[in-house]
Amino acid sequence: MSTGAGTASPRSAIVLGASGSVGGALMRALLGSGAFSTVVTVGRTSQAALLAEAKGARVALREVLVPVMTPEQLQQATHDAVNALDGEVVGLSVLGIGAGTAKLSLAQHRDVDVALNAAFARGLAASGKVRHLVFMSAVGANTAASARGSGAAGTSRYNRVKGEAEAAVLASGIAVVSVFRPAMIIGSRHTPRWLETLLPLFSWATPVQYRSIRVEQIAAAMVAAACHTPPASAVYHYGEMLAMA
Template sequence: MSTDVKGKTAILFGASGFVGSYLLEGLLNDPDYAQVTIVVRKNLNISHAKLKMLIGDYHALPTLKDEIVADEVFIALGTTKKSTPDQKIYYQVDHDYPVLAARIAKERGAKSVFLVSAVGPDAGSGIFYIRTKGETERDVIAQDLLHTHIFRPSMIMGDRKESRTLEKALIKIFSIINPLFVGPMQKYRGIEGKNIAKAMLAAAKKPAGKVNIYEWKEMNDLL
């Protein structure tokens, strides 16, 4: 672990994404963290005293290994079918990259991993998206960090920079029907992207077990 900084160190994958951008803001503003490293494909043009930016992608991770050093690793990687129609590339972004990130971070001393997944993952599913999320969770857990935190949002609410017409329509629908999801169905309630990030940062401050799963209720309990 870094010995020249006082406070926790974190590394974030997916800092340019919707939840990841909120995570980055939260980590940089949190006095508990002395250094925040991000791995991004292109310069985000952000300057902060605590920020260390590494330029690279999935293929570049092994070459960045010596700089992927942190107490905690936050993974908010993901893509969409529209932007990544090729299932092989989609799987690489949604599965291979998070698993490799967790593996390298652990090898370099990370004790805790925080992963954004999705509601209803199932490694045995015949549905590609659900199966991918299930396999990602399974394989990140298998990296055997001291603490693994998995966050399973349903519809991720909030205003995105990019225009997603269908998603905007679904968010409007969820804002109306959210109260109808009660009991075991609560996990399907939509949640704001900024609140997912807040829940992840709150979880990092609490004692935790080996594997911790957060669905809608558990995330809201942390807010």
């Protein structure tokens, strides 16, 4: 089967989290891949810049707005959006709270990273048309990590929430979930510039899965996974992402 846009067997992608740094890179990669006839974004507000970029691509870009982003409304909006598409559909989520998790309670962090991603996955599964979800988590994700202390990125509580998010989407009923676990993300508006400059200098001494990675590399790897559904759910770290990209 051909995967090119505009073929007799259309392929579509539906994205949650397009407004973030990785989300923007992911959208550009999807629009430029030539593999999808339609790309749908689900979010609270309109992404005018993305709509403008899509005018130069041979891809139909649609927006589904969910101004009040409760799990129930997100699940229903996702379900309805997928059912309006023809052919094969793949889901992609890069939704997650970036900076500021240390200021949130555990419940507030879960409300976004766990509850909303789970609702998106359930909406995809309930449509009966999506068998693959490409999902961005974080290195160190672990449901057994302690939920105490600060929720800052990289801490035990942060890893606990990311692990719970993974578990929730894996339990949604989707046949294949490709989980991507980046470490420090270069090109994210939440990563200090000085850290982006310093970290690559010490990559030789950093365990492979904890090496910093660019937003464009994550996006390219996720699109590669979306274009070629693997036979089973799997977790991908730095080395696998670079190979896929």
